[in-house]
Amino acid sequence: MALKVWGYCLVLGLSATTSGNAQELRDQYHQAPRDTVAQEVYDGWKQYNLNCARCHGEDVQGTTIAPHLIVSLKPEGTIKTKELFIQTVCDGRPARGMPAWCPLGMEIPTIQKIYAYVKGRSEAKLGPGRPALKPGP
Numbered sequence: 031m032a033l034k035v036w037g038y039c040l041v042l043g044l045s046a047t048t049s050g051n052a053q054e055l056r057d058q059y060h061q062a063p064r065d066t067v068a069q070e071v072y073d074g075w076k077q078y079n080l081n082c083a084r085c086h087g088e089d090v091q092g093t094t095i096a097p098h099l100i101v102s103l104k105p106e107g108t109i110k111t112k113e114l115f116i117q118t119v120c121d122g123r124p125a126r127g128m129p130a131w132c133p134l135g136m137e138i139p140t141i142q143k144i145y146a147y148v149k150g151r152s153e154a155k156l157g158p159g160r161p162a163l164k165p166g167p
């Protein structure tokens with residue numbers, strides 16, 4: 031009887047240890063994804079964070095050196111349409127610190143993907159952090 035109870039405690043103890051480790055592995059760089067998105071938005075998230083985040087903020091959270099794009103893309107913001115977004119990113123405003131991305135080799139479909147992601151953030155359809163890719167076509 032005593033042995034049986036002890037064995038039970040051991041099993042409980044083991045499972046507690048295992049979940050504890052999983053918790054530790056999930057540090058701030060490995061958060062569970064909150065949103066599941068289509069390929070276009072996923073690519074946009076990646077391209078945005080590779081190219082734009084250093085000035086406009088990781089996950090479009092804003093910085094003190096460039097406009098907050100969540101605000102710019104709102105209906106009452108400065109960048110109201112997809113066309114204006116694409117044109118602004120392609121041509122940039124080099125004199126004011128915004129690089130011209132087309133001459134740097136960025137293609138329009140990539141800018142469209144970035145738009146899909148940033149617009150989703152602006153409309154609060156997407157949270158911060160790495161999204162998960164929706165499986166399928």
Ligand code: HEC
Pocket residue numbers: 078081082083084085086095096097099102108109115118119123126127128129131144
């Ligand atoms: C080197 C820093 C830097 C990088 C990198 C950068 N931007 Fe900018 N961006 C700026 C600055 C500074 C401005 C504001 C220019 C001005 O004062 O008119 C700006 C303006 C903009 C605007 C216009 C916002 C508004 O409200 O008028 C958009 C849209 C934009 N950036 C998108 C992007 C995208 C998309 C990327 C990545 C492909 C990107 N930017 C990368 C610095 C940067």
